[in-house]
Amino acid sequence: MVNVALLFVKGFGMKQQWYFNMRTGKVELGKLSPVTERMGPYASKEDAEHAWQIVQTRNKRWEDDDRKWNSR
Numbered sequence: 001m002v003n004v005a006l007l008f009v010k011g012f013g014m015k016q017q018w019y020f021n022m023r024t025g026k027v028e029l030g031k032l033s034p035v036t037e038r039m040g041p042y043a044s045k046e047d048a049e050h051a052w053q054i055v056q057t058r059n060k061r062w063e064d065d066d067r068k069w070n071s072r
Contacts, residue, residue: 017041020051 019028019040027048028038039055042048 017043018045018048020048 016030017040019031019033019038019042020026021028021033021038023033023037027045029045031038039051040048042051042054047054
């Protein structure tokens with residue numbers, strides 16, 4: 001008999017996602033570090049390697065959107 005709960009916890013059949021560890025500066029496959037030390041998930045290793053750039057670009061876009069919204 002298959003333990004369905006165990007398969008769910010282990011992520012069986014689910015695609016692993018990439019994370020960027022802010023403490024070590026390294027990319028990790030799966031949730032290896034505490035949530036307070038990682039950014040993600042990212043769909044690819046390459047995206048995780050560029051986590052800081054993605055965050056900066058996203059933040060700039062949000063700040064620009066806020067300025068436009070507030071200037072109405």
